[in-house]
Amino acid sequence: MKVDLLNCRNRKELREKLSDVLDNIYSDLFPSDKKVSILIKPNLNSNMNSLTGNTTDLRLLAVVIEYLKDRNYANITVGEGTNSGFFRAGVNVIRRLRVDELARYYNVKVVDFNHSDTIPIELEDGVKANIARDCLESGFFINIPKLKTHFETEMTVCLKSLIGCLAGRENKKKAHSSLIKNILKLNDAIKPDLQIVDGLIAMEGTGPSLGEPKKIDTVLIGTNPYLLDMIASKIAGYDDFRCIPVLREALKQKKIDDFMISEYNSMDMEKNVFKRPEISFWVALTINPRVQKYLIKIRYAPLINRAFNWEITRRLLFGLGISQDFIVFKEPDVSLPYLVNGNCMDGCAVCNDICPVGFDLPGDFGTEKMRSCIKCLYCYSACPQNAVKVDGDMGFFNQQNKQYEGYIRRLFVEDRS
Ligand code: SF4
Ligand code: SF4
Known part of the structure; x- marks a missing residue:
């Protein structure tokens, strides 16, 4: 169990170095059956493309698909449950980010988990939520999260990215009632076989959608999402992985062991001090677990929900930083x-x-x-x-x-x- 770091300044280097590492270090992981269903899950958090630091880089998706196709895998699907705000507004993020066109270019399938066949899993306090069936039943699951800071969870990398496996707003909302513990529950239920973290153009500041792009030309590869997130926090310049709430909770739940801590301590790497998320009073109020469950109920009451769709309300919430996305409905x-x-x-x-x-x-x-x-x-x-x-x-x-x-x-x- 280890983490491999690649420095890739362009697509050509990315393709060469990724193929090399996958062939030489991870080849035993890949299934021998070339017809097995392979699921690739990027992070498509908003309609802002990868150059903004928001979403998984299409170059990384493309070279992973090329790698699989070159090795004759015939059943490849790209799947993600895109941001629930966009989903609620009826905006197709997969199309806007051109992931559907990329899939067409390579002749692979693409699914939006928000509209998928689902399986229930148990979250905290006995709450049941539905995740896309593909996430549990694919023969080989490759998670390709973006490396970003996050206003609610300090960072989002491998662990948090699995929130995208939950189908639609209703199910993502359920996870938010106890977000940190539910991220771990999701990772207990869904165990991707391989993690390839996109830190080519990462995000610093008030992510996941309002931060700034930070070009660090880095890709992390490994199988253990806890160790990968620990190393990612070190790259982002956090003094200790315990600064990240989900890793703190994972340590408490004994999902992080001494071996992982010694790997984390021994990994020598260039640190990039990322700007930290800035949280205003209003945002702090909305993410306070004690008030959040009441706010969620109020937010989705029919009349209030309608008011939230008015442009003036959306502009106000975006201006106050309460909403990270200002959705524009016009397609290009x-x-x-x-x-x-x-x-x-x-x-x-x-x-x-x-x-x-x-x-x-x-x-x-x-x-x-x-x-x-x-x-x-x-x-x-x-x-x-x-x-x-x-x-x-x-x-x-x-x-x-x-x-x-x-x-x-x-x-x-x-x-x-
Ligand atoms: S990025 Fe712009 S300036 Fe540079 S080679 Fe391409 S077109 Fe020319
Ligand atoms: S718009 Fe076309 S040419 Fe430009 S980067 Fe995308 S695929 Fe390449």
Whole structure:
């Protein structure tokens, strides 16, 4: 039991290093039956793409799928129970993040656990909640969480990410009545076979949706979610893993043993001091376990629920930081990305590093190959010279631009300097 750390500055390195580690260290884990159902679960917490630090990087998803397909696995599904606020609003996060297009590109299946066939499991205090059947019945489960800070749980990595296995708002809501213990209950019930943590562009500050992207070019691989979360907390600069409530509780419940603590102590690595989540008085009130269960009841009373859907209420809650997401309902209608040649700084290659499907950019812009572009717009957002354009209405993507455009361009400008 150990954790492997990869430093990957671009898609090419990611593919090479990940394949190498999986072949040399984890190959015994993979099933010999090539027809076995393989479930890959990313973290698709909001409609903000990976460059914002919010959600699992499509490059990582793509190279894991390529790895499996190269080894002839024929039954691959990407599944996630996307954020309940978006689900409640009828917004398809899987489509917005282009995960459906990525799945189509690689000819694999995609499911939203919020609409899946389910199995009940027992949470704290005898509460029953439904999780997607695939999470328990797949032949091989690969969890691909994002490494982020979190206003309620300090960090979210492997353990917390399994909240996405709960189907729909009703079931996620049940877990929140005793969140920390229920995260452990979920991990007792669902035991992913392999964990690959996306710390390529992590999130610091007031995550999971309102923080800032932090490019640390790191991927963590292992099988033990407790040890992986402990190491992730060390990377994020926490002095002690006990600073993370779910790890503190896991230690109390003896899910973390002396061997794991000695592995954690002995792992020497570059620490990145992440900004910590900042919690306002109003947010602290809403997440206080003693008042939260009453607030949840009030929040979902029919009249109040209706008021929460008004734009003015949503803007107010977002402005106060009580709601982490401001949902824009308009879908984008944009052209394929294209190059404004005069702006492109030859040899910069950021678009090439960032393209999930591995196009040879900028050379492939404007060619026939671009017809299979999944329109994730990573190239558009990351180009430090603003040389990649799209025509049309960007819809909800304007909100990402408004919140994150400056951060994202800075990440890649700093990277080249
Ligand atoms: S990221 Fe922009 S400037 Fe850099 S090579 Fe691509 S198009 Fe040119
Ligand atoms: S070309 Fe740009 S929009 Fe198309 S898949 Fe690559 S990064 Fe995404």
